Amino acid sequence: MMNVFTEVGDAVLVNDPVYTPFMSKVEQNGRTLITSSLQESEGKYHLDLADIEAKIIEHDVKLYLVCNPQNPGGRVWTADELNAVLDLCKKHDVAIVSDEIHQDLTLRGHTFTPFLTLAQGYEHKVVSLTSMTKTFNIAGIKGSLIFAKDAALIEKISLQQQLNDEYELNLFAYTAMHSAYREGGEWLAQLLVYIEDNIEFTLDFLADKLPKIKVMRPEASYLIWLDCSAYSQDDEQLYDILRAAKVELNAGIKYGEEGHLKMRINVACPRMLLEAGLARMVMAFEGLGG
Structure with a gap:
């Protein structure tokens, strides 16, 4: 384009x-x-x-x-x-x-x-x-x-x-596209329910366990934008704190200057995995006044 x-x-x-x-x-x-x-x-x-x-x-x-x-x-x-x-x-x-x-x-x-x-x-x-x-x-x-x-x-x-x-x-892409759009409606409907439940779980969890994180409620997709500025004033340090706790979030600064001190979390995963990741976030921040 x-x-x-x-x-x-x-x-x-x-x-x-x-x-x-x-x-x-x-x-x-x-x-x-x-x-x-x-x-x-x-x-x-x-x-x-x-x-x-x-x-x-x-x-x-x-x-x-x-x-x-x-x-x-x-x-x-x-x-x-x-x-x-x-x-x-x-x-x-x-x-x-x-x-x-x-x-x-x-x-x-x-x-x-x-x-x-x-x-x-x-x-x-x-x-x-x-x-x-x-x-x-x-x-x-x-x-x-x-x-x-x-x-x-x-x-x-x-x-x-x-x-x-x-x-x-290529033929594989064409077949996948055709199948997804023609036959994926029921699966997508169930996926959206699961994603919305994971979003609500994440918002409730963070409000309870890490209330200093400012959460932007999404209107679409499985990505949640988190303002973590209460825990650090350095983007690299913030990323390293989470990485040390074995939590891999997307550093907000990669999305532009307005992503300073923000992180992006993907909740399109099994609930058990999401729960484990959020628990590790609590561990990462608890020594910082979480």
Whole structure:
């Protein structure tokens, strides 16, 4: 998508914090990385629309990479929020690529809105990306989907795929994708119940045993964003404290400067394993005033 919508040196906007490849792929492709920090209030992230527009104008941004549902914060952006982003991008002629890979894991009480459903009249500048690999835990097949509506844009994407030698799925990936989407509905429904139960267990456990950790309740997926600043003011030390207790969480600083002193925990695992990991977190922090 980088070569479809931008040239080398162009500015590409992402939010901070965000899944690490959003930032690394921009720079690896020779583009200029521009970040707009998400704002936290009422226990969840919000888009700073004023800052987004200011960055677009200041840096002549050509492409905005949207993460919805948001990783690592777990927000499912509302239709109103996405429409506000769309209005800004239309105003300044900015293309939008929306990574929607966690969409199938939207949790109860929240509604996922595909960006393309809002893009009437701007379809030539909007692409949505997704895959079954997060939902069904089959990332090894290297299969994904690109959604676009504009015929000329589709042709341009197809040409770029051919240039990248990535035009066709292998047979194994095709079979896995077909099976997952055609026959995985019941399994997914049961998975969501299990994930939601694990999320509630984790929130209750942390509130009881480690109340100084500020927890961001996810609206989608199996990832929970933890503010651990009460226990350390150094990212490396925080990671080492947990690692010493044999707990492997994702260091928040890898997701941008706004991830300072935060950690990301994955609760898509058997309850027994989750309980053991959380107990080790208590052991790690109990000597620090936990």
